[in-house]
Amino acid sequence: MYKIMTPGPTQVPETVRRARSFACTNPDLDEEFYDFYKETCELISSLLGTKNETLILDGEGILGLEAACASLTEPGDKVLVIDNGIYGKEFADFASMYGGIPELYHADYENTLDVDALAEYLKDHHDYAYATVVHCDTPSGMLNDISRICPLLKQYGILTIVDSVSGMFGERVCVDDFQIDLLCGGSQKAVSAPPGLTFVVVSDDAKEKMKNRKTPIASFYANLMAFDGYYEKKWFPYTMPISDIYGLRAAFNLIAGDKTLYERHARIGSATRAAVKEAGLKLHLQSGYSNTVTVFDIPECTDAKSILDEMRTKYNIMLAGSFDELSGKVIRIGHMGENARLEHMVPALEALSATLTDLGVTLQGNLADLFLKHYREFQD
Numbered sequence: 060m061y062k063i064m065t066p067g068p069t070q071v072p073e074t075v076r077r078a079r080s081f082a083c084t085n086p087d088l089d090e091e092f093y094d095f096y097k098e099t100c101e102l103i104s105s106l107l108g109t110k111n112e113t114l115i116l117d118g119e120g121i122l123g124l125e126a127a128c129a130s131l132t133e134p135g136d137k138v139l140v141i142d143n144g145i146y147g148k149e150f151a152d153f154a155s156m157y158g159g160i161p162e163l164y165h166a167d168y169e170n171t172l173d174v175d176a177l178a179e180y181l182k183d184h185h186d187y188a189y190a191t192v193v194h195c196d197t198p199s200g201m202l203n204d205i206s207r208i209c210p211l212l213k214q215y216g217i218l219t220i221v222d223s224v225s226g227m228f229g230e231r232v233c234v235d236d237f238q239i240d241l242l243c244g245g246s247q248k249a250v251s252a253p254p255g256l257t258f259v260v261v262s263d264d265a266k267e268k269m270k271n272r273k274t275p276i277a278s279f280y281a282n283l284m285a286f287d288g289y290y291e292k293k294w295f296p297y298t299m300p301i302s303d304i305y306g307l308r309a310a311f312n313l314i315a316g317d318k319t320l321y322e323r324h325a326r327i328g329s330a331t332r333a334a335v336k337e338a339g340l341k342l343h344l345q346s347g348y349s350n351t352v353t354v355f356d357i358p359e360c361t362d363a364k365s366i367l368d369e370m371r372t373k374y375n376i377m378l379a380g381s382f383d384e385l386s387g388k389v390i391r392i393g394h395m396g397e398n399a400r401l402e403h404m405v406p407a408l409e410a411l412s413a414t415l416t417d418l419g420v421t422l423q424g425n426l427a428d429l430f431l432k433h434y435r436e437f438q439d
């Protein structure tokens with residue numbers, strides 16, 4: 060077994076693994092399961108600063124993104140796709156798949172979205188049904204300031220779909236303060252449950268748009284309205300994956316009890332970046348660093364495959380490369396959720412330091428030592 064230090068899936072604590080082995084009832088017929096499901100959804104909402112309804116769907120993170128687009132898009136809807144990363148851009152496919160007309164708002168892939176520039180653009184272009192934005196665009200580690208972006212869009216009556224699959228619970232998200240209409244999350248990132256579940260937090264405005272559609276939602280599995288009134292009717296659109304949900308609940312119980320969650324991520328994120336820089340490596344981004352993942356450029360004398368292979372075969376530790384235009388160009392260290400702990404970070408950075416040195420990279424110090432120095436000096 061590898062120690063996975065990837066930006067999702069992340070390590071799964073034993074409490075969560077055990078919860079997945081609890082005895083199962085019939086989740087379609089047992090009324091108590093409807094309570095359990097609803098309470099779990101309410102816990103997620105409250106941890107995300109809202110009373111808006113959360114729905115847990117039986118599918119990996121991508122299903123949440125597709126369900127949000129499928130449910131909101133009516134044929135002909137203009138959709139503003141905020142594109143400063145790979146996931147950001149890919150929202151255009153979901154919007155057009157369901158009949159929307161995506162318009163890409165291109166921005167720099169190496170800097171956090173310039174919200175003032177977006178505000179300027181919106182003055183003359185705001186005829187959109189909704190906009191999509193990624194909170195943490197994981198392939199580059201780009202963090203966008205959704206606390207400013209979503210309220211700005213809302214001023215023009217533009218609904219928002221936010222992908223925070225790899226941001227939430229490592230970076231603070233407050234649905235009400237940020238005025239997010241559809242917020243998408245997944246089980247396998249900072250939540251630290253295995254992959255397999257996604258959840259969407261739905262605002263009243265989003266519900267209203269879905270209820271007042273002129274055309275039916277062109278999907279069954281990705282139809283958020285299929286859950287409408289599930290609790291009163293005691294009727295799920297399909298049989299719920301009960302063991303996955305037991306695991307998810309255990310993960311959220313841990314999060315609810317974790318008083319240092321955000322401070323831990325901030326401290327580990329900032330110490331990792333400081334260590335990478337001080338050692339002489341180059342952070343891939345110029346701004347917009349998420350505390351859930353650190354991404355650095357591959358030094359010239361080596362390549363991604365050599366680094367990842369040696370980390371795996373010699374140290375049993377899995378880091379990640381990236382994909383699309385970043386394929387072969389960067390290495391990603393995932394420090395979200397369970398991964399964001401000293402006992403995992405120190406050996407991972409120790410091994411990375413040795414691997415890079417072995418591959419001919421000259422480092423200005425040991426990554427683990429530098430990390431610990433900055434970790435101790437950290438002030439929020």
Ligand SMILES: *Cc1c(COP(=O)(O)O)cnc(C)c1O
Binds near residue numbers: 196224
């Ligand atoms: C992980 C992730 C998802 C979920 O999809 P994958 O199949 O795991 O790629 C969606 N959005 C973002 C930003 C993610 O990091």
